Each structure stands twice: as C-alpha cells, then as structure tokens.
Amino acid sequence: MNAELIQQAADLVRSAKMIVAFTGAGISTPSGIPDFRSDHSSLWEKTDPMEVASIYGFRKNPQAFFDWVRPLAQTTLDAQPNPAHLALVQLEQLGKLGCIITQNIDMLHTRAGSTVVYELHGHMREATCIHCFAKYEANAIIQEVIKMGNVPLCPKCQGVLKPDVILFGEQLPYKQVQLANEAAQKCDLMIIIGSSLEVYPASDLPTLAYRNNAKIIIINLQPTHLDKIANIIIRDDVATTLPAIMEQLEIVE
Numbered sequence: 733m734n735a736e737l738i739q740q741a742a743d744l745v746r747s748a749k750m751i752v753a754f755t756g757a758g759i760s761t762p763s764g765i766p767d768f769r770s771d772h773s774s775l776w777e778k779t780d781p782m783e784v785a786s787i788y789g790f791r792k793n794p795q796a797f798f799d800w801v802r803p804l805a806q807t808t809l810d811a812q813p814n815p816a817h818l819a820l821v822q823l824e825q826l827g828k829l830g831c832i833i834t835q836n837i838d839m840l841h842t843r844a845g846s847t848v849v850y851e852l853h854g855h856m857r858e859a860t861c862i863h864c865f866a867k868y869e870a871n872a873i874i875q876e877v878i879k880m881g882n883v884p885l886c887p888k889c890q891g892v893l894k895p896d897v898i899l900f901g902e903q904l905p906y907k908q909v910q911l912a913n914e915a916a917q918k919c920d921l922m923i924i925i926g927s928s929l930e931v932y933p934a935s936d937l938p939t940l941a942y943r944n945n946a947k948i949i950i951i952n953l954q955p956t957h958l959d960k961i962a963n964i965i966i967r968d969d970v971a972t973t974l975p976a977i978m979e980q981l982e983i984v985e
C-alpha cells in the first residue's frame with residue numbers, strides 16, 4: 733500500500749465538508765460477489781448477461797433469467813459487508829458523508845448500516861409483477877427461486893415477478909438518479925470506489941462533481957476513463973485502502 737497516497741487521500745477527506753461515495757462492483761468483490769461485467773471466468777461463461785439479464789430477455793424467457801440469477805442470488809444473500817462498506821458507515825457517522833451512490837444491487841451498504849444510499853441499479857428487497865405491477869417483499873420469493881428454481885408468479889394475476897433490479901435495457905429509477913445528480917453537484921469531494929465508470933449514465937456523475945469544483949479520489953484496481961480528472965488515484969484493494977484512510981483520520985484528530 734502506498735502510504736503517501738493514503739495520507740493525501742486522508743487530507744482531502746479531512747478538509748471536505750460534504751463527501752459523496754460512488755461505489756461499483758469492486759467494493760463487493762472482497763465480499764465474494766463476482767462482477768459479471770468484468771468476470772468472464774466463472775459463473776457467466778455459458779450465458780451472455782447482456783441477453784439473459786436484459787428486460788427483453790426477461791420477458792422472452794424468464795426461466796433462463798432465473799436459472800442465471802439463481803447462483804448470484806444465493807451468493808448475494810450469503811455475502812457479508814467487508815471493511816470497505818464499514819469504513820463508509822464510519823465516514824457517515826463522522827458527519828462527513830452526504831450519501832452513497834451505488835451501482836450495486838447487493839444491499840451490502842444498507843446491511844452494513846449506511847443510511848443514505850441511492851441504488852441506481854435497484855435492489856433485491858422487493859419484486860414487482862410485470863403484468864399488474866403489484867409489489868411484494870422479495871426475500872421469500874428469492875429464497876423459493878433458490879430452492880426450487882421456479883419462475884415466481886404474482887398471486888393476484890399469475891404474471892411473472894421481477895426482482896426490483898434494473899436489467900439491461902431498462903430505465904434507471906428516476907428519483908434515485910435525480911437525488912444522485914443533486915448530491916454530485918453539491919459535494920466538495922467524490923470518492924469513486926471499485927467502479928470502472930463504464931456504465932452510462934452513472935459514469936457521468938464524477939464529471940458533474942468535477943465541474944462543480946469537487947475534488948475526486950478514485951480507488952479502483954484498473955484504470956478508468958476519468959483518471960484524468962482525479963486528484964488522487966489509488967490502484968489497490970478497496971477493502972484495505974478505505975480502512976487505511978479512516979485510520980489516518982483518527983491518528984491525526
């Protein structure tokens with residue numbers, strides 16, 4: 733770990749008044765959740781997520797979607813927040829963090845204890861009937877899918893139930909995007925954590941923050957196309973980097 737970069741990042745955090753954390757799949761890989769956009773090695777080699785996890789694919793063949801999502805759902809429900817999630821809880825408790833904007837659907841931020849989380853790609857707390865739009869608490873439904881491998885159906889109309897995750901080809905939740913945009917414009921420091929910033933329009937938020945004079949820290953294993961606007965780039969494991977930054981804060985204060 734680069735102690736000097738950690739120190740510089742801690743300095744930016746210390747002087748910031750309103751921080752926004754922007755998180756992607758990389759914050760959850762230390763919790764054992766694979767990143768299906770970049771991980772072609774394991775779970776996804778037989779299916780193309782762009783096809784099976786698109787809204788068109790879902791409508792055409794919901795069974796293929798649930799077959800695909802079954803191991804991911806199991807992994808997600810078994811996963812625990814890691815030290816990076818916990819560091820963000822700490823940052824919120826210090827009164828520094830305005831919100832977390834996340835591309836993840838795994839709910840690990842809220843399960844860790846963060847309270848202001850904008851989930852741009854939805855979540856697995858609820859499921860909605862694609863026919864009559866009735867909403868249901870998702871946990872029992874997902875547990876049954878994991879156990880039985882069935883396509884869950886709406887008790888009211890027998891329509892297919894879709895977990896409230898945003899599939900490829902679907903609109904992002906309007907309200908969440910609006911709140912995320914407002915936060916990006918208001919913050920004076922944005923910390924990008926484990927996102928390759930490739931997915932539009934979420935990938936525009938750091939630019940928005942930058943144009944409004946926010947400082948930018950990027951913690952990600954791979955380079956991103958926004959590295960050029962970052963004040964600090966740390967290419968290291970987020971689960972060790974974020975706690976190290978928090979530790980620096982405590983030492984000096």
Ligand SMILES: [Zn+2]
Pocket residue numbers: 861862863864865866886887888889890891
């Ligand atoms: Zn229904």
